[in-house]
Amino acid sequence: xxxxxxxxxxxxxxxxxxxxxxxxxxxxxxxxxxxxxxxxxxxxxxxxxxxxxxxxxxxxxxxxxxxxxxxxxxxxxxxxxxxxxxxxxxxxxxxxxxxxxxxxxxxxxxxxxxxxxxxxxxxxxxxxxxxxxxxxxxxxxxxxxxxxxxxxxxxxxxxxxxxxxxxxxxxxxxxxxxxxxxxxxxxxxxxxxxxxxx
Amino acid sequence: xxxxxxxxxxxxxxxxxxxxxxxxxxxxxxxxxxxxxxxxxxxxxxxxxxxxxxxxxxxxxxxxxxxxxxxxxxxxxxxxxxxxxxxxxxxxxxxxxxxxxxxxxxxxxxxxxxxxxxxxxxxxxxxxxxxxxxxxxxxxxxxxxxxxxxxxxxxxxxxxxxxxxxxxxxxxxxxxxxxxxxxxxxxxxxxxxxxxxxx
Amino acid sequence: xxxxxxxxxxxxxxxxxxxxxxxxxxxxxxxxxxxxxxxxxxxxxxxxxxxxxxxxxxxxxxxxxxxxxxxxxxxxxxxxxxxxxxxxxxxxxxxxxxxxxxxxxxxxxxxxxxxxxxxxxxxxxxxxxxxxxxxxxxxxxxxxxxxxxxxxxxxxxxxxxxxxxxxxxxxxxxxxxxxxxxxxxxxxxxxxxxxxxxxxxxxxxxxxxxxxxxxxxxxxxxxxxxxxxxxxxxxxxxxxxxxxxxxxxxxxxxxxxxxxxxxxxxxxxxxxxxxxxxxxxxxxxxxxxxxxxxxxxxxxxxxxxxxxxxxxxxxxxxxxxxxxxxxxxxxxxxxxxxxxxxxxxxxxxxxxxxxxxxxxxxxxxxxxxxxxxxxxxxxxxxxxxxxxxxxxxxxxxxxxxxxxxxxxxxxxxxxxxxxxxxxxxxxxxxxxxxxxxxxxxxxxxxxxxxxxxxxxxxxxxxxxxxxxxxxxxxxxxxxxxxxxxxxxxxxxxxxxxxxxxxxxxxxxxxxxxxxxxxxxxxxxxxxxxxxxxxxxxxxxxxxxxxxxxxxxxxxxxxxxxxxxxxxxxxxxxxxxxxxxx
Numbered sequence: 014x015x016x017x018x019x020x021x022x023x024x025x026x027x028x029x030x031x032x033x034x035x036x037x038x039x040x041x042x043x044x045x046x047x048x049x050x051x052x053x054x055x056x057x058x059x060x061x062x063x064x065x066x067x068x069x070x071x072x073x074x075x076x077x078x079x080x081x082x083x084x085x086x087x088x089x090x091x092x093x094x095x096x097x098x099x100x101x102x103x104x105x106x107x108x109x110x111x112x113x114x115x116x117x118x119x120x121x122x123x124x125x126x127x128x129x130x131x132x133x134x135x136x137x138x139x140x141x142x143x144x145x146x147x148x149x150x151x152x153x154x155x156x157x158x159x160x161x162x163x164x165x166x167x168x169x170x171x172x173x174x175x176x177x178x179x180x181x182x183x184x185x186x187x188x189x190x191x192x193x194x195x196x197x198x199x200x201x202x203x204x205x206x207x208x209x210x211x
Numbered sequence: 212x213x214x215x216x217x218x219x220x221x222x223x224x225x226x227x228x229x230x231x232x233x234x235x236x237x238x239x240x241x242x243x244x245x246x247x248x249x250x251x252x253x254x255x256x257x258x259x260x261x262x263x264x265x266x267x268x269x270x271x272x273x274x275x276x277x278x279x280x281x282x283x284x285x286x287x288x289x290x291x292x293x294x295x296x297x298x299x300x301x302x303x304x305x306x307x308x309x310x311x312x313x314x315x316x317x318x319x320x321x322x323x324x325x326x327x328x329x330x331x332x333x334x335x336x337x338x339x340x341x342x343x344x345x346x347x348x349x350x351x352x353x354x355x356x357x358x359x360x361x362x363x364x365x366x367x368x369x370x371x372x373x374x375x376x377x378x379x380x381x382x383x384x385x386x387x388x389x390x391x392x393x394x395x396x397x398x399x400x401x402x403x404x405x406x407x408x409x410x
Numbered sequence: 411x412x413x414x415x416x417x418x419x420x421x422x423x424x425x426x427x428x429x430x431x432x433x434x435x436x437x438x439x440x441x442x443x444x445x446x447x448x449x450x451x452x453x454x455x456x457x458x459x460x461x462x463x464x465x466x467x468x469x470x471x472x473x474x475x476x477x478x479x480x481x482x483x484x485x486x487x488x489x490x491x492x493x494x495x496x497x498x499x500x501x502x503x504x505x506x507x508x509x510x511x512x513x514x515x516x517x518x519x520x521x522x523x524x525x526x527x528x529x530x531x532x533x534x535x536x537x538x539x540x541x542x543x544x545x546x547x548x549x550x551x552x553x554x555x556x557x558x559x560x561x562x563x564x565x566x567x568x569x570x571x572x573x574x575x576x577x578x579x580x581x582x583x584x585x586x587x588x589x590x591x592x593x594x595x596x597x598x599x600x601x602x603x604x605x606x607x608x609x610x611x612x613x614x615x616x617x618x619x620x621x622x623x624x625x626x627x628x629x630x631x632x633x634x635x636x637x638x639x640x641x642x643x644x645x646x647x648x649x650x651x652x653x654x655x656x657x658x659x660x661x662x663x664x665x666x667x668x669x670x671x672x673x674x675x676x677x678x679x680x681x682x683x684x685x686x687x688x689x690x691x692x693x694x695x696x697x698x699x700x701x702x703x704x705x706x707x708x709x710x711x712x713x714x715x716x717x718x719x720x721x722x723x724x725x726x727x728x729x730x731x732x733x734x735x736x737x738x739x740x741x742x743x744x745x746x747x748x749x750x751x752x753x754x755x756x757x758x759x760x761x762x763x764x765x766x767x768x769x770x771x772x773x774x775x776x777x778x779x780x781x782x783x784x785x786x787x788x789x790x791x792x793x794x795x796x797x798x799x800x801x802x803x804x805x806x807x808x809x810x811x812x813x814x815x816x817x818x819x820x821x822x823x824x825x826x827x828x829x830x831x832x833x834x835x836x837x838x839x840x841x842x843x844x845x846x847x848x849x850x851x852x853x854x855x856x857x858x859x860x861x862x863x864x865x866x867x868x869x870x871x872x873x874x875x876x877x878x879x880x881x882x883x884x885x886x887x888x889x890x891x892x893x894x895x896x897x898x899x900x901x902x903x904x905x906x907x908x909x910x911x912x913x914x915x916x917x918x919x920x921x922x923x924x925x926x927x928x929x930x931x932x933x934x935x936x937x938x939x940x941x942x943x944x945x946x947x948x949x950x951x952x953x954x955x956x957x958x959x960x961x962x963x964x965x966x967x968x969x970x971x972x973x974x975x976x977x978x979x980x981x982x983x984x985x986x987x988x989x990x991x
Contacts, residue, residue, distance in 0.1 A: 102396035137347035157524040158552035163494040172524040180468030182765040375557040
């Protein structure tokens with residue numbers, strides 16, 4: 014355990030001291046989630062708070078929310094998606110589910126990434142893309158903006174297309190712990206991986 | 212040198228973060244237009260001159276390096292996080308309204324109104340024309356020439372002419388208008404710290 | 411192959427050359443069938459092996475046949491159709507009438523296959539004064555910037571794209587027809603007739619369809635290819651059906667050669683005659699517009715009419731539907747998996763995975779205590795990042811490497827495992843393999859809490875040895891380490907010499923080097939896994955329940971209730987690659 018690299022929050026999130034986080038107040042982490050070094054979280058790109066009917070300002074909406082047991086590898090960029098709406102440019106929240114693995118140097122601008130998604134290294138997920146649960150994205154894939162990825166598929170290529178289906182046993186097999194062997198698998202529970210990362 | 216403080220921000224960033232990227236070397240000789248926004252975590256480094264035009268936005272964790280040559284950003288250029296622009300030889304010029312997306316690395320010239328996609332690399336001495344689009348993760352070898360209105364896409368760097376933007380004036384204006392709105396929004400959201408780099 | 415070392419593949423259907431042998435093998439699944447397997451070492455290098463090796467996650471298990479099931483030995487049934495883009499469940503009836511394409515607003519880019527988006531087109535007032543409300547829409551690709559404006563298509567509404575596109579298409583076709591007619595009038599050529607009658611693609615298709623329908627019913631009234639159910643009501647079809655079930659000798663005598671059918675030979679029958687004028691025109695267009703104006707093969711294959719030559723003529727492609735499928739054992743017809751028909755649900759109603767039924771094998775180098783998982787390319791801990799990694803891609807020929815083979819037991823009963831490997835691996839790269847402990851037990855997959863509670867007593871590491879710094883002394887016949895439901899044993903592998911030079915001292919010539927395929931330097935070890943376990947016979951469960959109620963101890967189950975079950979299969983362990991030089 015090297016205390017200079019990771020800081021552990023009250024809810025068990027492991028955040029590298031070299032993570033590049035802006036707008037911390039607009040980011041929620043579900044707990045037991047890992048943010049590695051050189052990860053950019055653009056919490057500052059949030060929807061501007063609106064004035065409520067009683068004249069007070071509403072609370073700033075969450076820009077990025079990440080679930081539990083999710084691992085964001087080093088060099089990733091998480092930037093909330095934005096678009097023109099009603100004559101002005103607006104940013105929208107980005108949601109990442111539980112047990113999601115994001116490989117190194119991947120750039121995410123998705124609207125939502127569901128649980129048990131495995132994203133390879135050096136991928137690009139365009140603005141407002143929606144990744145449903147149980148999806149594997151091969152390394153180097155470029156998901157175009159606004160694409161919807163159905164559950165249970167393998168995605169690859171530039172631009173991304175469905176290149177295969179996941180086996181029925183996707184995410185399984187990580188139940189046996191021990192033997193010096195890693196107890197996590199693609200799409201499975203990442204609890205042990207999060208525990209192992211220090 | 213005094214600890215740089217974010218000049219204008221909607222929400223004060225924690226002070227410990229502001230001090231983490233304090234430049235150790237003296238800042239490069241740079242000419243920065245007062246309307247440009249350079250985020251407090253953006254880095255300008257090198258010894259050759261850096262010119263940043265009006266209304267440019269340099270996002271946090273973007274880098275502009277003039278160690279091997281001067282860099283010129285014309286009016287309204289946006290450089291996103293992890294984007295790197297490196298001056299080479301005679302200098303690198305980024306045209307008006309160019310968007311350099313996250314993680315892109317530019318060592319060549321880019322013409323007006325072009326978009327350099329996420330994680331793309333433009334090799335040394337390359338020239339990208341006006342109103343081009345490099346799809347994410349495009350890699351241009353050094354000395355590549357891309358004519359105006361070209362879209363480079365796919366794993367094999369396929370090219371096509373963007374006839375929509377070239378031939379339909381309304382799509383071009385719509386795009387420019389959208390970009391303008393985005394920059395207006397960004398100017399409100401991204402805390403600038405331009406004063407730090409003024410010499 | 412891009413697979414990263416180390417890996418484990420499970421073999422299925424290695425002897426199944428035909429369904430007949432399949433059935434036979436399943437029915438006599440005892441020692442005889444297994445001995446057949448054992449006689450012949452499974453060769454992962456054989457050309458056929460590619461079709462029988464799968465990662466464990468992709469395999470199912472049939473409880474009745476007690477066999478692993480792979481895509482070659484299960485059948486599939488479509489449970490539901492859905493659009494991958496709008497995630498709409500398309501009813502079966504609609505698929506039957508309108509085909510396997512999304513009928514809503516989902517289109518793919520004809521250039522790069524990305525999903526297209528409907529964008530508003532803001533006409534500046536001075537540019538388009540004729541448009542009434544000033545707003546219209548177009549389909550645009552967010553990836554390659556293609557837009558329907560490139561082919562001159564604009565929409566009045568942002569919904570009902572399919573209907574609007576169809577309307578535009580027919581309008582265009584009629585216009586093209588008119589133009590052609592005009593041209594034909596002007597040019598005084600012999601093709602006048604052909605040009606005048608030139609129908610649209612859709613007309614041609616319906617012509618051809620009706621022609622074949624007529625031909626089938628008239629030439630061969632009881633044609634088995636015909637799907638028309640009314641045919642079965644006619645007397646000839648009854649006789650045909652009767653013939654089907656008649657003894658073979660009678661059938662053969664009656665079976666007449668099918669009369670050859672005539673092919674279409676005019677436009678009214680759906681034939682598209684070659685028109686020199688059109689060909690000349692497209693050649694001229696090619697010469698003028700150049701290579702970039704031509705569509706690629708991949709782009710054409712997406713089109714409804716795969717003869718579309720020019721990029722200008724490419725039409726947005728409706729998104730193809732995907733299916734959710736249930737899987738059935740091909741031998742006993744039992745359902746192995748059945749997904750929920752709703753696309754929003756990722757659950758299965760039935761799912762019998764090989765993962766839950768056979769032990770999972772995993773291999774890694776003994777010296778590398780923490781090998782990064784190939785799918786998780788990150789440094790887990792700072793110590794692991796600095797520790798020297800075992801280079802699976804760089805095995806040295808002739809130098810023994812110790813690997814640790816771990817078996818995980820997913821069953822609730824303890825299993826007895828016997829491992830078998832050939833002494834020398836098949837293929838050009840003959841590596842020597844020794845499993846130090848080929849017979850061992852793996853504990854049951856009991857509750858994790860049991861382990862925690864009993865850790866002091868049952869898990870007193872029987873065969874465990876502390877890994878020292880130097881080369882480890884693994885004792886033959888003893889397991890390396892044992893846990894709740896896993897056991898690891900040491901496997902010693904001496905990688906062979908590429909090119910089969912056993913001396914290894916004589917430098918190989920360039921010629922010999924060239925003979926080696928890249929695949930030949932991969933060390934793959936076939937391992938035959940046989941495991942047996944005792945299980946409760948279903949009848950005995952009732953009996954046991956009675957006993958339990960009487961307060962008897964569970965362990966006193968009568969022998970008649972316990973049965974031994976034996977399962978065997980081949981696996982292939984990819985342990986690494988021999989260094990090139």
